[in-house]
Amino acid sequence: MLFTSTDFSALDLPEHLSQVRHEVREFLHEERRQGSFRVHLGHGEFDAEFSRKVGSRGWIGVTWPKKYGGREASYLERFVITEELLAAAAPISAHWIADRQTGPSFLRFGTEAQRQKYLPAIAKGECYFAIGMSEPNSGSDLASVRTRADKVSGGWKLSGQKVWSSWAHKAHAMFVLCRTSPLAENKHEGLSQLIVDLPSPGVTIRPINFLNNEHHFNEVFFDEAFVPDEMVLGEIGQGWRQVTSELALERSGPERYMNTLPLFFALIDRLKTSPDRMARVTVGTLLARFASVRVMSLAIASEFSRETSPNLATEAALVKDIGTHFEREVTEAVKMLLDVTPGVDADDELERLVGEATIFAPISTIRGGTTQILRGIVAKRLEGGV
Numbered sequence: 001m002l003f004t005s006t007d008f009s010a011l012d013l014p015e016h017l018s019q020v021r022h023e024v025r026e027f028l029h030e031e032r033r034q035g036s037f038r039v040h041l042g043h044g045e046f047d048a049e050f051s052r053k054v055g056s057r058g059w060i061g062v063t064w065p066k067k068y069g070g071r072e073a074s075y076l077e078r079f080v081i082t083e084e085l086l087a088a089a090a091p092i093s094a095h096w097i098a099d100r101q102t103g104p105s106f107l108r109f110g111t112e113a114q115r116q117k118y119l120p121a122i123a124k125g126e127c128y129f130a131i132g133m134s135e136p137n138s139g140s141d142l143a144s145v146r147t148r149a150d151k152v153s154g155g156w157k158l159s160g161q162k163v164w165s166s167w168a169h170k171a172h173a174m175f176v177l178c179r180t181s182p183l184a185e186n187k188h189e190g191l192s193q194l195i196v197d198l199p200s201p202g203v204t205i206r207p208i209n210f211l212n213n214e215h216h217f218n219e220v221f222f223d224e225a226f227v228p229d230e231m232v233l234g235e236i237g238q239g240w241r242q243v244t245s246e247l248a249l250e251r252s253g254p255e256r257y258m259n260t261l262p263l264f265f266a267l268i269d270r271l272k273t274s275p276d277r278m279a280r281v282t283v284g285t286l287l288a289r290f291a292s293v294r295v296m297s298l299a300i301a302s303e304f305s306r307e308t309s310p311n312l313a314t315e316a317a318l319v320k321d322i323g324t325h326f327e328r329e330v331t332e333a334v335k336m337l338l339d340v341t342p343g344v345d346a347d348d349e350l351e352r353l354v355g356e357a358t359i360f361a362p363i364s365t366i367r368g369g370t371t372q373i374l375r376g377i378v379a380k381r382l383e384g385g386v
């Protein structure tokens with residue numbers, strides 16, 4: 001059954017984390033006071049300067065070994081830091097992918113040279129990564145990727161196309177999932193991960209703009225781009241195992257349910273003088289839902305603090321599914337309870353936040369695994385009874 005191996009009794013956060021929470025809050029308060037960022041819902045702003053400040057405080061690569069720029073702190077500490085950054089809607093997109101996904105992948109599969117090259121720079125908030133997995137005909141069915149790398153002397157020639165590559169136009173490098181041997185009966189075989197520095201000869205990055213014209217993601221084209229052997233991540237042919245091994249980390253964090261929290265705070269703030277029964281029930285229900293998903297997410301972080309790589313991919317799928325729907329429910333509740341006209345350029349902060357949350361709504365239930373795929377994973381596990 002789901003979460004059976006998870007210890008929910010150990011969820012009182014260690015005392016010293018209150019101090020960490022306080023420090024992050026103080027930092028964010030001061031940054032806001034200085035006008036370094038404003039609350040902005042959606043995909044998180046890309047702000048290299050802000051990421052450098054976060055890195056200089058030791059809040060990137062928190063759990064990593066000290067020799068690679070980390071602090072060897074627990075996943076629970078990372079959880080607390082992340083909660084505070086998200087609650088403030090801080091602009092953390094520049095370092096986010098590298099902190100959450102790329103770093104742990106280097107620690108598990110990278111060579112010593114790769115770790116030395118990238119990890120300290122990531123931890124300083126100075127090196128950013130993009131993820132090159134999705135393709136025009138390979139999203140949910142990721143194993144069908146067609147971007148391919150052919151062996152040549154000293155490396156690989158990479159050809160193909162990726163799509164929806166978040167921040168690839170600003171990243172220093174990209175993990176590319178590609179086929180290194182022809183499609184066989186088992187399509188999970190013959191896949192590999194290559195590290196491609198950006199920009200590189202043979203790599204073209206073209207923008208895809210959002211509805212509101214913001215530039216977040218891209219199409220990335222590889223035209224026989226040369227990737228040296230030392231830029232293979234892990235083992236050739238083991239790409240599928242490698243990319244799926246980080247799913248629990250990728251899908252279970254507070255970023256899967258906290259994106260509309262500033263809107264929830266704003267709702268409570270507006271209601272506080274005159275909440276009617278409907279408002280009280282709605283806010284109470286949302287609060288209970290938030291508390292439940294947070295406990296589940298925290299339980300997974302707690303397991304990661306005990307074990308390097310617990311097998312919690314299904315539990316994480318559940319957190320992401322419940323969490324991303326909670327985010328949508330917050331937006332719907334605001335529209336139902338308050339008389340607001342959503343507008344991304346509105347002067348009124350609440351109207352602006354509702355506008356941003358409305359544009360953002362379809363995103364969170366798609367990226368990192370769609371609702372249907374997540375529910376399929378959970379259903380299979382329930383069916384199997386394990």
Ligand SMILES: Cc1cc2nc3c(=O)[nH]c(=O)nc-3n(C[C@H](O)[C@H](O)[C@H](O)COP(=O)(O)OP(=O)(O)OC[C@H]3O[C@@H](n4cnc5c(N)ncnc54)[C@H](O)[C@@H]3O)c2cc1C
Pocket residue numbers: 043130131132133134135136137138139140141163164165166167217362363364366367368369370371372373376
């Ligand atoms: C904001 C954002 C950022 C992103 N950033 C990145 C990035 O940096 N790098 C990257 O590689 N990708 C990125 N993606 C892509 C994302 O991972 C894919 O969009 C996602 O995996 C879905 O793939 P797709 O868009 O091809 O949809 P499809 O897989 O074509 O799915 C279309 C619909 O069919 C449903 N469906 C598909 N298969 C099944 C099935 N077996 N059973 C039931 N229903 C099914 C899906 O749930 C969905 O509703 C990003 C996406 C978004 C929205």
